[in-house]
Amino acid sequence: MSRFFPHPTYAEDQPLSKTILTTHVLTRAVQAGSLAGTGVGLSLLTLRRFNILSSRVPPVPAYLTILRSTGVGAVIAFGILSVGLPIRMWGREEIEWKDRSWRLRANKGQTECDDYTYGGMAVAAAAVAWKGKGLGWKGAVGGIGAGSLLGMLGYMGWRYGVKGGKFEEDDIP
Numbered sequence: 737m738s739r740f741f742p743h744p745t746y747a748e749d750q751p752l753s754k755t756i757l758t759t760h761v762l763t764r765a766v767q768a769g770s771l772a773g774t775g776v777g778l779s780l781l782t783l784r785r786f787n788i789l790s791s792r793v794p795p796v797p798a799y800l801t802i803l804r805s806t807g808v809g810a811v812i813a814f815g816i817l818s819v820g821l822p823i824r825m826w827g828r829e830e831i832e833w834k835d836r837s838w839r840l841r842a843n844k845g846q847t848e849c850d851d852y853t854y855g856g857m858a859v860a861a862a863a864v865a866w867k868g869k870g871l872g873w874k875g876a877v878g879g880i881g882a883g884s885l886l887g888m889l890g891y892m893g894w895r896y897g898v899k900g901g902k903f904e905e906d907d908i909p
Contacts, residue, residue: 738850747838748831756837758821760846763853765817766810767888770881773809777802800875807878844903849891856887 741756750756781798796804825833840846860883864876871879895901 738854739847741837741841743838743841747835750834750838750841753830753833753837756840757825757833760837760840760850761817761821762814763850763884765813766857766881767853767884769809769811769813770806770878770885771809772813773806773878773881774802774885776809777805780805800871803871803878803882804874805878806881807874807876810877810881844905845895848895849888852887852891852894853884854887856883856885856890859883860886 738759741759742751744750781801784795857880860879863883864871864879868876868879
């Protein structure tokens, strides 16, 4: 989980457990929905390219089609998991929330992935704010969702491509 949340020595001492778990789940919802939405957008472009899908709506640039479908996917997944998390955790003891949150914070790979993800989202949000005129809410959310995906891909390239999946602490004898 993000480095901004505290990480005590023991799980039963974990503060902000519900906030940590909710932030994690909703961040992953945006990523998963963005990935699915990007696939839908690319499929729409392919269907239009081969005249399988005809539209009475004037064609829009390809990047706008992809950004809009990415944004819709992110919002749908965010909505589903906003309802799904409370349903999943209904009736759970406080220690279960604390344990799950503590484990997220204890996972070095998860923390590093979050750093890249939130960095990608921040850069994308800045780009949307700077040059995002005419994108609408779907395109703006899609840009931020695409930023989260690019951040995650950057993390995967760094950790598994450059570093071979190992952390520096793992090499110490």
